[in-house]
Amino acid sequence: MNISPIVVSLRTAAISIFITFFLGIFLAYLVMKIKKEKVRAVIDALLTLPLVLPPTVVGFILLYIFGTGRPIGAFFLEFFRVKIVFSWGATVLAAVVMSFPLMYRSARGAFQAIDENLIYSAQTLGISQSRIFWRVILPSAREGVISGGVLAFARALGEFGATAMIAGNIDGRTRTLPLAIYSAVMAGNMEEASKYVILILLLSVVIIIYINRLPYLESFGLKRRKK
Template sequence: MNWDVWLPPVALSLKVSLFASIIVAIIGMLAARFMTQHSFKGKSIIETIFMLPLVLPPTVVGFILLLLLGRGSWIGQAYEWLFAQPIVFSWIAAIIAAVIVAFPLVYQTMKVGFLSVDRHLEDAARSAGGSELQVLRFITLPLAKRSLVTAYLLGFARSIGEFGATLMIAGNIPGRTQTVPTAIYIAVETGETGMAWAWTIAIIAFSFVMLLFTGRRLDQ
């Protein structure tokens, strides 16, 4: 096996998954906290939008991202003006794709965690003079910790396996945007079965470990 060929997609997948899982964990936690604390008109519509990436084909998600972030969009033009390079076909685009597809799993898991916290404990902390930030830090987060950690692990596992949206918006540039799933696809297309197996074993191993930790968190 050629390690110089095998390693770059694995390293990039881990880097993308690490950044994406941190970002989606923060966004998911803020969204889940807000949605569990407030009731307003149109809430169900917003939550449905949040969950759409879970059921939409990844290529559809990638196509929408391509329209929103491409060089013809104002977001893409602003990014290119700031950083002197387009956002599409970059590893940043791979992170964005991973965040979008992982968000529904992370959001829903964190939402369940926040809803499991006894509201009476939060109200008691508020009545004792605690601010909302103190209630969140010392009451809500510790009680919802198991769900929050599980959500992060699921977000990481989902990010490392992302393929369709990543291929659409980040492409498959060796050494730049080629992740393990896209590398496997190209290896199969070109008859490189050995390399395809090597990358497949790697991603199965990573996914197995993440799901194993997730299962242990749920069993505790």
């Protein structure tokens, strides 16, 4: 079995979750602080959009934005000598975009579930907003945030459609586990495809077991079971 898709997938998922984790927390907190409900609703919809769009549509949009013939893609190529499309970086970009909504929604749901009296008490003590976030809000929401991170990691690991559109299916560079399964099936190599499928199933089971050991996500309308 060729291990390069495993290495590419794990590298992609590891880098993408590092970006998604902190970006999701930051934007969830910022959106929660917006006072105007209509503005908050519009921003929230835009940040959640990749969750409901078909992955191939997201991939097409990314390809349209970062293609070498487009302004942003041409800018990176001319000034940084970086070609985004059909590179390993494109696999990370696709994974971040597709997994971000899960991290964002989970973090926002966890923040909204915090008892506001804790925040008000900290404010009356004269604690700065940044310290309130790090000492009160984030610790109180840590279980929901961790759950969101695990879900986002799993989503990045299983990303297929957007990755195929913007990164391609280049063996040893952009071929992730889902793309390796597709390639093996198309080549009639069912034995190799089965090995990749078993590996992904095992990883998925481990992730599900870990999530089940954490409190259920408020953002999905579920509550922790009472003992």
